[in-house]
Amino acid sequence: MSAAATGRATAERPIADLSRLSLNTATTKAWTLEQAVEGAVRAGLPALGLWRDRVAEAGLEQAATLVRDAGLRVSSLCRGGFLTAADDAGIAAALEDNRAAIVEAATIGTRELVMVVGGLPAATGPNSPASADADRDLVAARQRVEDRISELAPFAEEHGVRIVLEALHPIFAADRAVLSTLGQCLDMAEPFPAQTVGVVVDTYHVWWDPDLRRQIARAGETGRLASYQVCDWNLPLADDPLLSRGFMGDGFIDFPTITRWVAETGYAGDVEVEIFNQQIWDAPGDETIATMAERYTRLVQPYL
Amino acid sequence: MSAAATGRATAERPIADLSRLSLNTATTKAWTLEQAVEGAVRAGLPALGLWRDRVAEAGLEQAATLVRDAGLRVSSLCRGGFLTAADDAGIAAALEDNRAAIVEAATIGTRELVMVVGGLPAATGPNSPASADADRDLVAARQRVEDRISELAPFAEEHGVRIVLEALHPIFAADRAVLSTLGQCLDMAEPFPAQTVGVVVDTYHVWWDPDLRRQIARAGETGRLASYQVCDWNLPLADDPLLSRGFMGDGFIDFPTITRWVAETGYAGDVEVEIFNQQIWDAPGDETIATMAERYTRLVQPYL
Numbered sequence: 024m025s026a027a028a029t030g031r032a033t034a035e036r037p038i039a040d041l042s043r044l045s046l047n048t049a050t051t052k053a054w055t056l057e058q059a060v061e062g063a064v065r066a067g068l069p070a071l072g073l074w075r076d077r078v079a080e081a082g083l084e085q086a087a088t089l090v091r092d093a094g095l096r097v098s099s100l101c102r103g104g105f106l107t108a109a110d111d112a113g114i115a116a117a118l119e120d121n122r123a124a125i126v127e128a129a130t131i132g133t134r135e136l137v138m139v140v141g142g143l144p145a146a147t148g149p150n151s152p153a154s155a156d157a158d159r160d161l162v163a164a165r166q167r168v169e170d171r172i173s174e175l176a177p178f179a180e181e182h183g184v185r186i187v188l189e190a191l192h193p194i195f196a197a198d199r200a201v202l203s204t205l206g207q208c209l210d211m212a213e214p215f216p217a218q219t220v221g222v223v224v225d226t227y228h229v230w231w232d233p234d235l236r237r238q239i240a241r242a243g244e245t246g247r248l249a250s251y252q253v254c255d256w257n258l259p260l261a262d263d264p265l266l267s268r269g270f271m272g273d274g275f276i277d278f279p280t281i282t283r284w285v286a287e288t289g290y291a292g293d294v295e296v297e298i299f300n301q302q303i304w305d306a307p308g309d310e311t312i313a314t315m316a317e318r319y320t321r322l323v324q325p326y327l
Numbered sequence: 328m329s330a331a332a333t334g335r336a337t338a339e340r341p342i343a344d345l346s347r348l349s350l351n352t353a354t355t356k357a358w359t360l361e362q363a364v365e366g367a368v369r370a371g372l373p374a375l376g377l378w379r380d381r382v383a384e385a386g387l388e389q390a391a392t393l394v395r396d397a398g399l400r401v402s403s404l405c406r407g408g409f410l411t412a413a414d415d416a417g418i419a420a421a422l423e424d425n426r427a428a429i430v431e432a433a434t435i436g437t438r439e440l441v442m443v444v445g446g447l448p449a450a451t452g453p454n455s456p457a458s459a460d461a462d463r464d465l466v467a468a469r470q471r472v473e474d475r476i477s478e479l480a481p482f483a484e485e486h487g488v489r490i491v492l493e494a495l496h497p498i499f500a501a502d503r504a505v506l507s508t509l510g511q512c513l514d515m516a517e518p519f520p521a522q523t524v525g526v527v528v529d530t531y532h533v534w535w536d537p538d539l540r541r542q543i544a545r546a547g548e549t550g551r552l553a554s555y556q557v558c559d560w561n562l563p564l565a566d567d568p569l570l571s572r573g574f575m576g577d578g579f580i581d582f583p584t585i586t587r588w589v590a591e592t593g594y595a596g597d598v599e600v601e602i603f604n605q606q607i608w609d610a611p612g613d614e615t616i617a618t619m620a621e622r623y624t625r626l627v628q629p630y631l
Binding site: 193198202 | 447449450454455456457463464465466469496497498500501502506507508510511514534535536537538560561562563564566568577578579580581584
């Protein structure tokens with residue numbers, strides 16, 4: 024009798040348990056929200072992580088209905104943030120956009136709004152040269168993020184939404200996010216209630232951190248672990264380093280170990296797969312989901 | 328009367344004080360050791376940071392004579408390391424190579440041997456794909472580095488040489504160095520005497536670290552701050568990210584702030600400029616030194 028027939032897993036062919044696997048819509052970038060919903064349902068996935076662009080295309084109310092009617096959970100909304108502007112107009116625009124994102128999260132049916140907090144004022148664009156005379160004061164930029172979070176927290180709380188701070192890999196500290204470690208995110212979250220400001224562990228961004236185990240435990244103890252996102256650190260880096268994310272198993276990350284650390288906290292939420300990678304984007308979505316489910320089943324789920 | 332004539336600096340044209348500026352020979356890669364010695368002397372620099380390849384080309388004893396006769400200090404020797412091998416042959420080879428590097432440092436006239444500790448066993452080369460089945464255990468790789476340092480420390484002490492642990496930017500954690508933060512290096516150094524195991528602050532690698540000020544202070548307090556290396560974090564990243572290092576001022580790093588933190592420790596050593604950048608390597612060496620001295624004089628020296 025085969026392992027599948029007996030219901031027992033083998034090392035070669037574990038029984039798929041996808042009950043916590045969430046497809047982030049960035050992974051199947053070519054798909055509309057409707058296609059992503061259908062694809063997730065076809066593959067037996069219970070949840071989606073949504074990007075705001077896909078939600079906006081579909082229309083917010085329609086998107087909420089679409090996902091709800093399909094019986095899917097929304098594991099997170101990506102993304103708010105870009106809070107480092109130093110000028111009044113930039114600050115006002117950032118607050119307005121983030122209040123909109125908070126309303127969108129509540130409407131679409133998730134508590135968790137992931138925040139990419141923005142880079143230095145000297146940044147002229149993603150992976151682009153520094154502006155010659157602009158501000159390189161990293162300490163001050165981080166303080167502005169903290170100030171904006173303070174201003175947004177009451178609004179988030181009113182709407183039952185959590186601001187989820189994302190540490191981005193230090194490769195992005197200049198141009199995309201001045202929050203670089205999980206510990207730093209937890210320090211920033213500390214003054215706020217756990218249900219209002221949380222953190223996400225995204226393996227791509229934090230796998231290298233010598234303090235990772237301790238900070239994951241701290242996120243768990245403080246009730247702030249809002250999301251676990253998995254994808255691999257691939258080399259060589261893509262021309263746009265943001266697109267170097269890969270399927271679990273294709274890069275250098277030790278998923279069993281990090282997943283065990285997450286599981287030790289008692290984290291019971293979904294595991295989102297969020298991959299930016301041109302080659303994967305060019306492949307058929309169903310194929311992408313199949314590979315992602317296979318890798319998850321082998322490298323992540325057994326350690327949850 | 329001009330500012331230069333009065334001996335007073337202006338914001339536009341500070342008086343050059345190059346008395347602590349060291350040229351790392353990697354910055355003028357096209358030059359032989361002899362050319363680098365002559366170039367440094369021509370520019371009025373007091374010190375060189377040496378790479379082992381340039382020393383080997385010249386011959387160890389000849390290199391020592393050459394540098395000493397020119398009246399130059401040797402601020403550091405780069406580099407030992409690559410200590411993460413897990414197999415007996417790899418461990419033995421690493422120990423042998425690092426003992427040779429320790430002898431070279433003592434002979435060439437520096438106490439400071441900079442160590443790039445090596446990446447994961449799964450690394451197949453710099454910026455290269457992961458080996459499918461090889462070891463991704465980052466925790467174990469870091470432990471092996473600690474074990475090798477323990478084995479090398481007595482030999483270094485006998486030779487009056489300090490093992491200088493270098494945290495590399497987390498972009499290199501997979502393929503080049505599993506030490507990623509200054510705090511981690513200081514933790515690893517702690518069991519050893521300060522004159523035997525130290526750390527280097529290389530702005531390119533650590534500028535993003537939210538804990539940087541505190542760890543620089545700790546390096547100072549514990550007497551382990553062995554070297555201060557400066558160059559900038561340029562974007563876009565080069566195809567080989569190692570070559571994205573730039574002249575101070577061309578990228579995103581806040582040199583006045585970090586230099587003040589280093590100065591607050593009482594650090595009185597040389598400031599090495601170590602830049603890997605193809606465009607700079609293609610330029611005439613004297614021009615490179617002139618630009619480096621101008622940037623140092625404007626962005627680093629006033630804050631020392």
